[in-house]
Amino acid sequence: MATGDTxxxxxxxxxxxxxxxxxxIVDVPGADGQLGILPHHAALLALLKPGPLVIKLNGAEEAIFVSGGFLEVSNNSVTVLADTAERAEDIxxxxxxxxxxxxxxxxxxVRSNTERAQLQAALERAVNRIRVAEMVRESGGRTRVKMPRSEDYTNN
Structure with a gap:
């Protein structure tokens, strides 16, 4: 359950x-730009673009690549419904x-505008997957502390 500062x-x-x-804080790649969501943020619905989603808690960070999707902020809760997603260490x-x-x-x-758009989207996804993986690799484990996975709590 969220507290006053989470x-x-x-x-x-x-x-x-x-x-x-x-x-x-949650940093999210919004379709219209990067979004920083803090506790008690106003209600919001937003489209996501491919990029890094970073969840921060007490100095620890979890980096996740999202390929797109939707973000909802409501009642001190953030829900991200991603088209596809992977943790940085799994890339x-x-x-x-x-x-x-x-x-x-x-x-x-490329021969058509449709094909060009599809290939540019594939290129953007690949570049952002690499970027998210590099975030963790470059930190050398010093600043990015892996937070517990949700499945660690589902068997209790």
Whole structure:
């Protein structure tokens, strides 16, 4: 339950829950720009774009890549319904880099605006997956402390 200096956060996709807990701040990649959600934030509905979602609690941070989706803020609670999402430590950087290269190579031979838009979206997802993975790798574990996973509490 959220206290005066925290808010409740849930990050889910259609098939799983990635985070369910408290936070002091949530940084979210909104379609119209980066959003910082603090406790007692005004009600809000927003579209998400691909990028890093960072949950901060008492100096600890959890970085999650979201490929897009929706954000709802209401009653000191944040709900993120992501199209797809993965924790930073679960991202396969080599696979993301290969996807980035494929999208860039295919953009050179694009034949339609639809195909161009699809490839640019794939490129954006790959670049942001790499960026989120690098956030954790570059910290060397010093500033990014892994918070408990929600599934750690579901069997109690």
């Amino acid at each position: 808010l409740h956060v849930e990050v889910v996709t259609a098939d799983r829950e990635l985070y369910n807990g408290e936070a002091n 396969n950087e080599a696979r993301a880099e290969a996807a980035r290269r494929r999208a860039q190579e295919r953009l050179a031979d």
